[in-house]
Amino acid sequence: MSTVAQKRGFLAVLWDYLTTVDHKKIAILYLISGGFFFLVGGLEAMFIRIQLAVPDNDFVSAGLYNELLTMHGTTMIFLAAMPLLFAFMNAVVPLQIGARDVAFPFLNSLGFWLFFFGGVFLNLSWFMGGAPDAGWTSYASLSIASPGHGIDFYVLGLQISGAGTLIAGINFLVTIINMRAPGMTYMRMPLFTWSTFVASALILFAFPPLTVGLFLMLFDRMFGANFFNVSMGGNTIIWEHLFWIFGHPEVYILILPAFGIFSDIISTFSKKRLFGYAAMVFATVLIGFLGFMVWAHHMFTTGLGPTANAIFAVATMAIAVPTGVKIFNWLLTMWGGSIRFTTPMLYAVAFIPSFVAGGVTGVMLASAAADYQYHDSYFVVAHFHYVIIGGVVLGLLAGTHFYWPKMFGTMLNETLGKVTFWLFLIGFHGTFFVQHFLGLMGMPRRIWKYLPGQGLDLFNMISTIGAFFMAIAVLVLLYNIVITQVKNVRVGNDPWGDGRTLEWAIPSPPPYYNFKQLPLVRGLDPLWIEKMEGRTEMTPAEPLGDIHMPNNSFIPFVMSLGLFIAAFGAMYQIDWRESGGEEFVWSLPVLIIGMLITLGSMAVRSLKDDHGYHIHKEELMDDTDKGGKE
């Protein structure tokens, strides 16, 4: 997207992106592929809403409906929300802490390609005999019995992309611990960096249980094991526990970075230091910890017994406390601030009441006794869409507008941005507010159709109309992105004018080495401190010197491609064994070849030294985008 890139041929740019280890380019890759999967998941949501718009509808068949709702949930969580958050983490966190890249640029690239190939594999199920159809939770008793390869696509696809996510999480942990600029202490880190740190820690601890669960499922479905098969002495509840030990922290992995984006936006556009910074950090960490103690509230009706239910109910309600602390701190940051209602700020302001609504229904659901009434009804659907859309998606849209200039060097159109915002906000509340009542009226979730004359018709129609508003909002955003990039009006370091943190101290987009000289951080909101003392840029913390940079590498792509190929072999060897070795004879060789590609590329990476290269001081002196100082 830089001016240099446009002078090169398309293939050169493509090769550059396939091999890049630069966190800013990987951020763009995450944004594009996450955005693509967001559109796919959105399309699936539209089909669901069209099917439910009128009673007794026949828009899709029952089987296809199950596939749509499963893929909508799975795609939105794993392939849209998380990658889009990783896009902003990659684009912004190294800049916010004053680093030249993440700690492991090669692994950063590997994490992306694993996610990408896992996502592509999962979505290929649509064209290869049917998508997974047991819900995004894929409860074992149902998914073990699911015919065809749908669940196999789910298990293998998530296993591959989950490895990528785990790698990305570890990378951010190491980056934030080790790569902070001189003076950037923990308690001076911007809230987005803090929430990325805590979310990465949650990834580190939450993804292994998912991996274990998926492996057990993989062996049950593909190699004849019986971990979840009750008739063979297995226990189907194990999957539920493993899934939710992962699954509950997962929702905090999604929401915490969104909290971080909003914290930075609110303080920027209120022209105030974040109110109660230390309390915000503490609340973030506490939410992270408590997030691991509450998973069984998804399983109140499983029959854990009153003691377990009571413990998990109380623990769940406790999370409302740190969340409440954050809500009040945002309100008090705005209080008395000089507020500018830019598009990101509109999203931030709308987020607070929307998310509180989701939080309130969350406390209602946390009450185990009442949960028996709400369980598996549209009330639950309304609740988690209020926290995920009202929290995460609003955060992602706000982040898109807020960080777009830093990522691409152009400003998204503010008028169109506000149009997107209002359409989306109205559509969102229109779709999901009425679903609370549908749930309380007794409409179960995950149903294909409902009968007329049961009082469900009107609200379902309203809900579908709301969904169309959201779809139009997304189309306006896409149009906005296209015209912005076509016009290509370049912006400077700090296009919002009120930037407080380090990323706004360097050009948009930043040069590939980020900081010519690492900045000296003198407090929270370092750029703001310099501005208040009449300077326009950061004081360097080091003399101008050579910068060590990593080389580009095609190995991450090949490594991930190998697993992608191996997954097909692993899946079709079921058919090969079932046919008694008659058909699908290629499956085992494909499995082995795929694994060999991956192991071979790992060997190449290990055996071949790659020391990177240096940008020499003289080149940096010549570079005119920001003068170096001796």
Next chain:
Amino acid sequence: MATHESTSANPKVNYEYRRRKARDEMRMQVTSFATMIFMTFIAFIVVIADFDKYYAFPVLLLLAGAQVVLQLYYFMHMSHKGHGTAALFLYSGALIAFITVLTFLTIVWW
């Protein structure tokens, strides 16, 4: 990257002081090594002497836990400065693993 310099590697630091540090360190290493061998010895006795399993299992687990702590703190240098973050993550992981195992023992295998 000034923060990467550890003080002990600095030649300007008093030579006598470093000698004493190294000697103390060595003494701790040998002591903990002896303790670990002794604990291994006890563990073998508990098994060979055929103690009641309700006595033997907790003792073995306890000894194993102590071995892990000694290993981490004296042989993998977690007692040194600058390992706070690693310790935090280690204990968080252990806590989550413990809760998971506790769940599986209490409310899954009913």
